[in-house]
Amino acid sequence: MSISPRWSRRNLLAGTASTIAGATLARVAQAQTAPAPAQPRALPPYVAWKDPSQVIVHTATTIETKRSAFGTSVITPTDRLYIRNNLPAPDVSIVANRDAWEVAIEGVRQPRTLSVADLKSLGLETTAAVLQCSGNGRGYFADKPSGTKWTVGAAGCVIWSGVPVRSVVAALGGLADGARFMTGTGGETLPAGIDPKSVMVERSVPLRAMGDALLAWEMNGEPLPHAHGGPLRLVVPGYSGVNNIKYVKRVAFGATETDAAIQKTGYRMSPPGAKGDPSQQAVWEMDVKSWINGPTSEGGPVKAGLVQIHGVAMGATRALRRIDVSLDGGQTWHEARFVGPDLGRFAWRQFVLPVVLQPGQYMLASRAQDAQFNWQVEHSPANGGGYLNSGWRSHALPVTVA
Numbered sequence: 001m002s003i004s005p006r007w008s009r010r011n012l013l014a015g016t017a018s019t020i021a022g023a024t025l026a027r028v029a030q031a032q033t034a035p036a037p038a039q040p041r042a043l044p045p046y047v048a049w050k051d052p053s054q055v056i057v058h059t060a061t062t063i064e065t066k067r068s069a070f071g072t073s074v075i076t077p078t079d080r081l082y083i084r085n086n087l088p089a090p091d092v093s094i095v096a097n098r099d100a101w102e103v104a105i106e107g108v109r110q111p112r113t114l115s116v117a118d119l120k121s122l123g124l125e126t127t128a129a130v131l132q133c134s135g136n137g138r139g140y141f142a143d144k145p146s147g148t149k150w151t152v153g154a155a156g157c158v159i160w161s162g163v164p165v166r167s168v169v170a171a172l173g174g175l176a177d178g179a180r181f182m183t184g185t186g187g188e189t190l191p192a193g194i195d196p197k198s199v200m201v202e203r204s205v206p207l208r209a210m211g212d213a214l215l216a217w218e219m220n221g222e223p224l225p226h227a228h229g230g231p232l233r234l235v236v237p238g239y240s241g242v243n244n245i246k247y248v249k250r251v252a253f254g255a256t257e258t259d260a261a262i263q264k265t266g267y268r269m270s271p272p273g274a275k276g277d278p279s280q281q282a283v284w285e286m287d288v289k290s291w292i293n294g295p296t297s298e299g300g301p302v303k304a305g306l307v308q309i310h311g312v313a314m315g316a317t318r319a320l321r322r323i324d325v326s327l328d329g330g331q332t333w334h335e336a337r338f339v340g341p342d343l344g345r346f347a348w349r350q351f352v353l354p355v356v357l358q359p360g361q362y363m364l365a366s367r368a369q370d371a372q373f374n375w376q377v378e379h380s381p382a383n384g385g386g387y388l389n390s391g392w393r394s395h396a397l398p399v400t401v402a
Contacts, residue, residue, distance in 0.1 A: 046092070047083060047227050054080040056153065061085040064153035070293050072310055072350055074128070074340050076156030078220045083227060084133045084154060086201050086262065087188035090247055094187075098223060098231035103215065107253030109173030116217055116232055123167035127214060128159050128343035129237040130314045131244060134267060134283045137380075137389030143272050145386030152291045152395065157312070157348045160235045162216030165251065169210070179253040182210050184234040187247035197260045203243045203267075204257035205236055205284055212237045212317075212346070215248065237346035238317030240286050240388065242267050257282075270384035286316040288376045289390040290323060290351070290368040292397045301400040304359050309336070313368035314348040322369040323351040329363035329396055330378070336366070345371075357401045365396035 041057040043050055054069035063083040070076065094101060099117035114122075132155035139149035148154075165182070169175060186201035214235040217224055224230035229246030236243045242262070257263055257278070267283040268276030290313035295302050313323045319342075324333040336353035351366070367376040380391040389395075 046089065049079060050081075051077075051079045055082075058148050062148045062150075062154075064148075064150060065156060066298060067152055067293055067296070068298055069153075070156075070312060072294075072339070072352075074157055074343055074347060074350060075220060076158060078158070078222065078225065078228070081131070081156040081158065081228070082133065082154045084135075084148075084241060085188075085246075086242070087186075087190070087199065089226060090187050090189050092226050094247070095223070095226045095231050098217065101231040103232060103248055104250045104252075105168060105172055106250065107176050107179055108169055109176055112172055114168070119163045119168065119215055119232075120217075122171050123163040124161065125164050125167075125214060126159060126161045127212070127235070127237055127346060128157060129235065129346035130155060130157050130286070130316075130348050131241055132156075132286055132314075134240040134242050134387045135385065137391075137395065138386035140389055140391070140394035141382055141386050142394075143382050145272065145382075145384060147386055152293075154241075157314075157343075159220050159343075160214055160216040160233075161218035161221075162214040162232075162235070165210050165213040165215060165234075168215065168251075169253075175253050178255045180207050180255050181205065181253070181257050182207055182213065183250075183252045183254065183258050184243075184245035184248050185250035185252070186245045187249040199262075200260050201242075201245060201262060202258045202260040203245060203263055204282075205239055205243050207253070209236050209239060209243075209284075210253075215251070238285055240267075240283055243284065267385065267387065269381075269387065272382050272384055274384050276384065283385070283387045286314070287380070287388060287390040288313075288315050288318070288320075288368050288370045288374055290314070290366040290376060290392070291395045292325070292364045292366055296364070296397060296399050301402040302357065304357055304401050306354065306356050308352050308354050309364060310339075310350060310352045311366050312348045313338075313351055313366065315345060315368065315370040317345065318370040318372055318374075319345040320349050320368055321371045321373065323349070324367050324369075325351075325353040326365040326367075326396075327355070327357075327362050330365050330367075330393060333367070359401050362399045362401060363396050364399055365392050367392040 044060040056064040136154035181204040183204040234245040234248040265276040268280040292311040
């Protein structure tokens with residue numbers, strides 16, 4: 001690594017030319033390299049409109065964005081955004097007349113069932129927010145928990161438009177007494193002959209999340225795609241994907257969490273190998289997190305010389321303050337800079353660190369800090385579901401420069 005005289009100290013690392021110690025990085029790489037991507041598979045018909053060159057199809061209901069497909073803009077294009085479905089979607093005919101879709105609002109002083117057309121008269125807000133699967137980064141856990149071995153691609157930053165939930169509640173006379181949780185119920189197709197509570201997508205979040213939540217009918221400037229929850233989705237900014245209910249048909253406020261299995265025992269921070277139970281922390285808010293997207297690609301080594309190390313960083317429910325990058329697996333750190341527009345505390349920020357890299361082996365890592373001075377953790381705790389992996393060390397990326 002060396003300084004280019006054409007670049008200021010503010011934008012380039014100060015220091016002498018060096019090559020990272022190969023033996024040390026080889027050991028780190030062996031411990032942290034993610035599993036190989038799944039073999040190429042065809043996109044299933046319901047998302048045939050997505051760009052097959054930019055995604056990894058794990059299964060028909062788990063589709064990951066390639067690291068190289070995030071680009072350097074803030075917003076993730078809809079045709080590259082990941083897919084994670086717990087149940088089969090309702091028939092696509094539900095988006096033929098989007099304004100007719102109805103959602104029941106309960107636990108308010110004037111309970112009502114409202115159509116999307118009704119909701120559109122009650123308010124409008126647009127929010128940029130990260131949508132991230134609870135299991136994003138699962139593939140980096142050393143104990144290999146079950147589930148899709150996501151690396152970084154079960155996430156994206158999108159723009160949601162809809163009515164604030166708080167506006168809907170106000171229009172219906174406010175909350176009934178005793179409300180502590182907001183519960184969203186999805187309209188997915190349920191298998192016949194079994195207890196609905198055992199499979200339905202119904203999640204409760206703390207009432208504080210209502211202040212930022214939306215009932216969204218638009219994503220990235222277009223009607224919300226059926227594959228992503230259209231015609232209506234409950235969006236809870238800063239909370240992991242499972243809490244952002246697709247095809248939402250009911251929003252209820254009450255004193256207790258739902259007893260649906262996906263809440264009662266599922267998506268809990270259980271010890272490795274243990275079953276989830278209500279005493280364990282629910283998978284709710286995300287953590288401060290970042291990762292490197294380039295100059296690496298799926299194609300091979302990086303050319304020596306001036307390169308732009310770039311990636312994304314998120315603060316979950318808080319704004320970001322700082323982003324650091326390491327070339328040697330965390331032995332030394334250098335402050336990078338954020339690039340592009342700041343779209344608010346729920347969106348992610350792109351960052352860049354220009355450096356001159358000599359041939360050799362490098363381990364690129366990044367760590368973010370939020371506005372309350374909380375650093376991204378080095379290691380996230382192992383857990384039974386492989387949830388909420390935000391550790392910068394496991395996300396470090398080995399790179400060959402030739």
